Amino acid sequence: MSIEILGTILTFVILLAVYALLYQQMVKRQQAEIRQRILAQEKELSELKLNFFSMVSHEFRTPLSLILGSAQLLLASHQQGLDPKERKNLDRIQSSARVMTKLLADLLTLTRAEAGKLECKPYLLELQSFCLNLVEDMQVFDESSHSIEVIGQGSLTHAYLDEKLLYSILSNLLSNAIKYSPSGGKIRFVLRNEPGAVVFQIQDEGIGIPSEDLQALYEPFHRSKNVKDIAGTGLGLAVVKKCLELHQGEIFVESKEGVGTTFTVKIPQEFVCP
Numbered sequence: 001m002s003i004e005i006l007g008t009i010l011t012f013v014i015l016l017a018v019y020a021l022l023y024q025q026m027v028k029r030q031q032a033e034i035r036q037r038i039l040a041q042e043k044e045l046s047e048l049k050l051n052f053f054s055m056v057s058h059e060f061r062t063p064l065s066l067i068l069g070s071a072q073l074l075l076a077s078h079q080q081g082l083d084p085k086e087r088k089n090l091d092r093i094q095s096s097a098r099v100m101t102k103l104l105a106d107l108l109t110l111t112r113a114e115a116g117k118l119e120c121k122p123y124l125l126e127l128q129s130f131c132l133n134l135v136e137d138m139q140v141f142d143e144s145s146h147s148i149e150v151i152g153q154g155s156l157t158h159a160y161l162d163e164k165l166l167y168s169i170l171s172n173l174l175s176n177a178i179k180y181s182p183s184g185g186k187i188r189f190v191l192r193n194e195p196g197a198v199v200f201q202i203q204d205e206g207i208g209i210p211s212e213d214l215q216a217l218y219e220p221f222h223r224s225k226n227v228k229d230i231a232g233t234g235l236g237l238a239v240v241k242k243c244l245e246l247h248q249g250e251i252f253v254e255s256k257e258g259v260g261t262t263f264t265v266k267i268p269q270e271f272v273c274p
Contacts (some may be wrong), residue, residue, distance in 0.1 A: 005115055010042065015084070016048075035044060040122055040202060041172060046263045047069070047115060049111050049114070049115070050122070052083070052109065053107055053108050053111045054106075054111075056104065057104045057105070057108045058105070060100070060104055061104065061179060064101050065098055065099050065101075067093065068093075068094055068097040068098065068099045068239065071090050071093040072089055072094065075087070075090045075091075075094075079270075083220075085115065085129060086089075093144070093255065095143070099231065103235070105232055106172075106233065106235040106236065106238075106239050107169060107235065109234075109239050109242065109243070110220060110235065110238060110239060110242060111247075113242040113243075113246075118165075118195070118242065118243075118247040120162045120165060120247060121162050121247075122160040122161050122162050122247075123161075123162075123163075123176055124158050124159070124160055124188065125158060125159055125160070125161045125163055125166070126148075127156065127157060127158060127159055127198070128156055128191075130154065130163070130166070131150055131170075131189065131224065132150060132189055134167065134170055134171060134174070134256075135148045135150055135174070137171070138171065138174045138175065138178065142211070144178070144181075144182075144183040144184065144185075145183065146177075146178050146181060146183075146185050146186070146187055147176070147184070147185070147186045148186070148187045148188065148189055149186065149188050149189065150189045150191070151188060151189065151190045151191070152181070152190075152191050152192070153190060153191065153192035153193075153195045154192045155193070156191070156192065156193035156198060158194075159198040160268060160269060161198070161267065162246070162247065165243040165246060165247060166238055166243075166247075166267075167238070168202060168243045169239075169240050169243045169244055169265060170235065170265075172236035172239055172240050173202045173236075173240060173263050173265070174187070174189065174202060176237070177202050177203075177204035177206065177261070178180055178204075178237055179208075179231075179232065180204065180206035180207050180227070180230065180261070181204045181205055181206035181244060182205070184208070185204065185205050185206065186200070186204075186205060187202065187203065187204050187205075188201075188202070188203040188204075189201075190203070194266070196268055196269055196270050197267060197269060197274060198266075198267050198269060199264065199265065199266050200264075200265045201262060201263070201264045201265070202263050203260065203261070203262040203263075204260050204261055204262075205259070205260040206257055206260055206261060206269045207226055207227070207228075207257065207258065207262055208255045208256050208257035208261055209224050209226075209253070209255040209261055210224055210226055210257055211226055213225060214224075214253065214255070215240050217229075218237050218238055218240070219239075220234065220235055220238040220242040220250075221233065221234040221235065221238075222234050222238075226257065230238050232242075244265065244267070247267045247268075248268055249265060249266055249267035249268065249269075250265075250266045251263060251264065251265050251266075252264040252266070
């Protein structure tokens, strides 16, 4: 009798264990299916966002280019006949058109990165010419006449980099240095090499970044509390971070309010872009 009871209990325990195992496998399979559906939905949403921002960027780029070109043409063809008020209005038109164009470009870059469509295609880039051309581009649009000093340290002349991504990284950092520095301020743009890496450093004498804002510095649309009425979108450093991740690079910041900020970008040369 005892043996029969023990056998029944043992059978029940075995059946219960088998049921628990099957139930556990079923739950895991359901969770995996849910995760797959969520990933598929996120991918579909990313594709929709990318298509939307691509369309918006395309539709707005042409009229913005026309606005900017027309303002430049008017300014060039009426150099002597414009009074200060008219010249100021044309400068405002150009400045607003450039801001809108940059905003669209930054949004599209971030959306492409989120969708996994932002590619890194490095090739051997001549660095001195690249840096000098970049600085020239920035000074063309600098209305406050900042002094940008390009300093080459070491013997580095070429590096394997994606030119478009590097331009986005450094132009955003230089743009911020110009934006948050006093009129006519000095900006140091240093290029140097380290073992297995190329390093870019941008140092300004601007308003600085509060220590409590450093944690969220690279989040989209985040702006420091001390920017006050200085125009900006809060997208520039988010774009820098995404472009740098594709290069498998690092970024470091040192800043003190009222003294200035130094951003250091380090990009390894022993890697293969995704």
